[in-house]
Structures are given as structure tokens and as C-alpha cells.
Amino acid sequence: MYPFNRTSSLRVEESAAETPLAEQKCFEKDDDPEKTIFASILELSRTRDSWTRALSSGRRQTIFECSWRGVHCVSNSFRPLLLFFRLLAIFPTRLDGKAQRKTGVTSYLKYFFFLNFCVLAVLLNSYLVNINLWLIANYENKFGLMHAATVSCMITGTKPVINTFVIIFSVLKFRSHERLLKTVDMVDVCFRSAFHIVPPLKMYKIVFFFTICAVVGITFALKVVEFISTEQSLGNNLLMDSSFIIVPLLSLWNIIPLLYYHLYNHLIRFYCNTLINSLNMEHKKRHFSLKFYYEQFLRITNVQEAVGNLFNPFLLFSLAWSLLVLCLTIYFLTQPHSSLMVPIAAEQITNPRTRYLLTRSVHFFICWAAIQIVTAVLHIVVICSTGMKTNETTRQIVNAVLRIVPDANADLDRFQISCFVHKMTTQFMWGMTVWRAFPLERTTFFTLISVIVTYSLLLVKFKENEMVKPITISINGTSSSFQF
Numbered sequence: 320m321y322p323f324n325r326t327s328s329l330r331v332e333e334s335a336a337e338t339p340l341a342e343q344k345c346f347e348k349d350d351d352p353e354k355t356i357f358a359s360i361l362e363l364s365r366t367r368d369s370w371t372r373a374l375s376s377g378r379r380q381t382i383f384e385c386s387w388r389g390v391h392c393v394s395n396s397f398r399p400l401l402l403f404f405r406l407l408a409i410f411p412t413r414l415d416g417k418a419q420r421k422t423g424v425t426s427y428l429k430y431f432f433f434l435n436f437c438v439l440a441v442l443l444n445s446y447l448v449n450i451n452l453w454l455i456a457n458y459e460n461k462f463g464l465m466h467a468a469t470v471s472c473m474i475t476g477t478k479p480v481i482n483t484f485v486i487i488f489s490v491l492k493f494r495s496h497e498r499l500l501k502t503v504d505m506v507d508v509c510f511r512s513a514f515h516i517v518p519p520l521k522m523y524k525i526v527f528f529f530t531i532c533a534v535v536g537i538t539f540a541l542k543v544v545e546f547i548s549t550e551q552s553l554g555n556n557l558l559m560d561s562s563f564i565i566v567p568l569l570s571l572w573n574i575i576p577l578l579y580y581h582l583y584n585h586l587i588r589f590y591c592n593t594l595i596n597s598l599n600m601e602h603k604k605r606h607f608s609l610k611f612y613y614e615q616f617l618r619i620t621n622v623q624e625a626v627g628n629l630f631n632p633f634l635l636f637s638l639a640w641s642l643l644v645l646c647l648t649i650y651f652l653t654q655p656h657s658s659l660m661v662p663i664a665a666e667q668i669t670n671p672r673t674r675y676l677l678t679r680s681v682h683f684f685i686c687w688a689a690i691q692i693v694t695a696v697l698h699i700v701v702i703c704s705t706g707m708k709t710n711e712t713t714r715q716i717v718n719a720v721l722r723i724v725p726d727a728n729a730d731l732d733r734f735q736i737s738c739f740v741h742k743m744t745t746q747f748m749w750g751m752t753v754w755r756a757f758p759l760e761r762t763t764f765f766t767l768i769s770v771i772v773t774y775s776l777l778l779v780k781f782k783e784n785e786m787v788k789p790i791t792i793s794i795n796g797t798s799s800s801f802q803f
Contacts, residue, residue, distance in 0.1 A: 451476030706751035706759025
């Protein structure tokens with residue numbers, strides 16, 4: 320039989336005396352010389368989960384059991400993030416290492432209080448939605464629908480609506496979140512045992528919290544400048560006093576799901592690149608069989624499928640509201656009577672002092688709307704780019720497998736290659752997609768860009784047609800108007 324078809328690693332065989340029993344079981348295989356090739360192919364077609372059985376020790380474990388036992392895993396490194404999410408009432412999960420099924424009074428009280436906390440967060444955003452609707456109605460009655468103040472309130476008013484959806488969907492996806500963390504932990508244990516490498520989780524967390532601090536700092540600074548410029552004072556209105564906390568909190572609810580999705584895509588690409596680098600090293604010396612690589616490839620695809628199950632509603636909703644905000648902004652900018660520098664005229668507000676303060680407030684409304692527009696653009700760019708990179712990196716695994724195809728007679732290797740190719744043809748089911756409606760590829764990104772550009776050009780063309788003055792021609796004392 321071809322020597323490369325063995326499922327056990329040559330490296331593991333050389334260091335069998337130093338390898339723990341749990342890791343040796345992951346590579347064991349019955350080497351029966353009388354086994355036919357057909358029987359071997361049937362056995363290879365079944366993906367074994369001996370790593371899971373060896374690590375679970377015959378009993379159920381929670382996703383954080385390895386963390387409280389002192390074992391390095393992804394969920395253990397993500398504990399600060401998960402605790403921060405719990406404080407914001409999004410992406411809930413259990414942070415203890417006790418039994419998975421708990422029936423004590425304490426566990427029910429924790430779930431009850433957290434559910435009430437999520438309800439309070441939803442009620443806060445619903446209350447802000449009602450206030451924004453009241454402001455939009457007042458500005459529309461006073462200045463019109465396409466006024467800068469009205470449009471700015473409409474754009475910024477989407478923020479609490481988005482937050483309400485994010486909180487509700489993250490609570491409903493509680494099981495999917497735990498399943499994702501459990502799947503990532505198992506992949507991390509397998510890759511750490513086989514390749515002796517771990518992802519740079521510390522750097523990921525630093526970038527994550529740095530981005531959060533930047534968002535909070537920008538929104539808080541703008542709110543302070545608005546408070547001083549509009550000559551407001553503390554103690555007059557409870558809502559205005561609490562806005563220094565509410566405004567950065569609304570921005571965090573908007574941006575955290577996007578950062579969390581981007582973080583998991585970075586993690587998946589790290590595992591894909593590790594597998595690709597190991598496959599490229601097989602040209603020098605064979606360490607693992609193709610069956611081993613196929614099993615690791617299946618684990619990576621399971622992580623991608625778990626990420627899709629958790630973030631699919633968020634991706635579809637994010638692209639929808641981002642396109643809506645951009646289209647509304649483009650429609651307002653292409654209107655012939657839109658004014659940004661002087662949004663309130665003297666005919667609308669006769670009192671100069673009131674007109675000055677209200678104009679400054681509208682200017683800050685425009686600044687908040689600009690931040691929301693930038694957030695919408697970031698959602699489109701980040702979702703399309705990170706999903707596209709993940710899908711392309713996953714396809715590079717198959718290219719690396721094809722580069723190590725031996726020239727000798729290796730039926731089992733060719734069978735494993737056909738398994739790789741067949742699995743890749745079903746990428747639309749487990750890869751980075753938008754709720755399996757369309758995959759996140761380069762064509763998706765350029766399609767969205769082309770839709771926005773086409774919509775802008777049409778509105779600009781309509782605006783130019785409205786600004787064209789009719790040509791008057793006098794014939795025999797009669798005047799006729801023609802417009803081209």
C-alpha cells in the first residue's frame with residue numbers, strides 16, 4: 320500500500336513516548352494488511368471524531384469546562400469579551416464551568432435577571448425610537464420632509480431600531496452562540512495538538528477593545544462639544560443629562576456585532592492558513608495523511624457553518640439598513656432645495672437667538688447622521704470584504720491539496736482529493752453567505768457598489784433635468800416654450 324495513505328502521523332510516531340495518551344488516540348488506526356482498498360475507502364468516507372471522544376472522557380462538558388480546569392482554549396481567552404457582552408445584554412452565554420444542565424434556584428434567578436436586563440435594554444431603545452418619531456414629525460410639520468433636520472433625524476433614528484433587533488436576535492441565538500464557542504474550542508484543541516500553534520487571540524482582543532474605545536471616545540467627545548455649543552445646562556432634563564452615557568452605548572450596540580463577526584473570520588482564516596502552510600510543507604517531508612487534513616478541513620467548515628447560523632440574520636439586516644441609509648442620503652443630497660450650511664432661514668424662525676441655537680443643533684444632527692452613514696459604509700465594506708477573504712482562503716486549501724498529489728499509484732489519495740473537491744462545491748451551504756441567499760464574494764461587493772452608483776447617477780440626472788430652463792421662441796407674436 321502507498322506509504323502516504325497511513326492516517327497516523329510520522330511525527331507522532333517518532334514522539335509517541337512523549338505524547339499524551341489523549342493525543343495518541345487521535346491518530347490511531349487499525350493497520351490490517353488484509354483489508355481491501357474498497358473497505359479502506361468506505362472507512363475513509365466516515366469522519367471520525369476520536370479527538371472529541373478522547374478529550375471528553377466519556378461525559379458531557381460545558382463549553383467553558385476546559386477554561387475553569389486551566390486548559391487554554393478560545394472561550395477562555397474570550398471571557399473578557401463575553402463578560403462585556405453580558406453587560407450590554409447581547410450575545411449571552413454561560414461563564415461558569417458547572418454542569419451543563421442546572422436545575423438550581425440560583426441558575427433560574429440568573430436567567431431571570433438577565434432576561435429582565437435584556438427587556439430593559441429593548442425598552443430603552445423603543446423609548447428612543449418614539450422620541451425620534453416625535454422629532455421627525457415636528458421637523459416635518461415645521462420645515463418639510465426633505466429638510467436637513469428631518470432627514471438627519473430619520474438617519475440617526477435608525478440606530479435604536481437596529482439596536483433593538485440586535486439585542487432580540489442575540490438572545491434568540493443563545494444556543495447557536497454556545498455551539499459556535501464549543502466548535503471553535505474543539506478546533507483549537509485539535510490544531511494546537513497537531514501543529515503546536517495557537518491563534519494570536521491577545522492581539523485580536525487588543526484590536527477589538529481599542530476599536531471600542533475609539534468609538535466611545537469619538538461619540539462622547541462630539542456629545543460634549545454639542546452640549547457646550549448649544550448652551551445646554553445640567554439638571555434641566557434627565558434625558559439630556561443621561562445622553563453622555565446613552566449616546567456612546569447606542570454606538571456600541573451598533574458596532575459590536577460587526578466587530579465580533581470580523582473577529583471570527585480572522586480566527587477561521589488563521590486555521591485555514593495553518594492548514595495551507597502545513598500542506599505546502601508536505602513537499603519536503605510527509606507528516607500527515609490526506610485523511611487527517613480532510614478531517615481538519617471538515618472541522619473548519621463546521622466553524623464556518625456555526626458562524627453563519629449565528630450571524631446570518633445580522634448580516635441580512637445590516638446590509639438592508641445600510642443600503643437604506645445610503646439611498647436616503649443620496650436622495651437628500653440630489654434634491655435641488657436641500658441646504659446644509661443654512662438649514663433654517665429667517666422666514667421660518669423670526670427670533671435670531673432661537674434661530675441661531677436651532678441652526679447649531681441641526682448642524683450637530685447632521686454630524687450624527689454623518690457618523691451613522693460612515694457606520695453603514697463600514698458595515699457593507701467589512702461584511703463583504705471579510706466574508707470574501709474567508710471564502711477565498713478556504714478555497715486555497717483545495718489548491719494546496721492538489722499541489723501535493725503524488726504521481727505513484729495512490730487510490731486512497733485520489734479519493735480524498737475528490738472528497739475535498741466535493742465539499743468545496745457545497746460551499747454555498749456552509750461558507751460565508753448572507754443567510755444562504757447569496758455568497759460573500761467579489762461579485763457581491765461590486766454588485767452593491769454598482770447599485771448605489773446607478774441610483775446616484777439616476778438621481779443626479781433627474782436633478783439636472785429639473786434645473787434645465789425652458790427655451791422660449793417667439794413666432795409671429797406668439798411665444799412657445801420648449802424644454803430639452
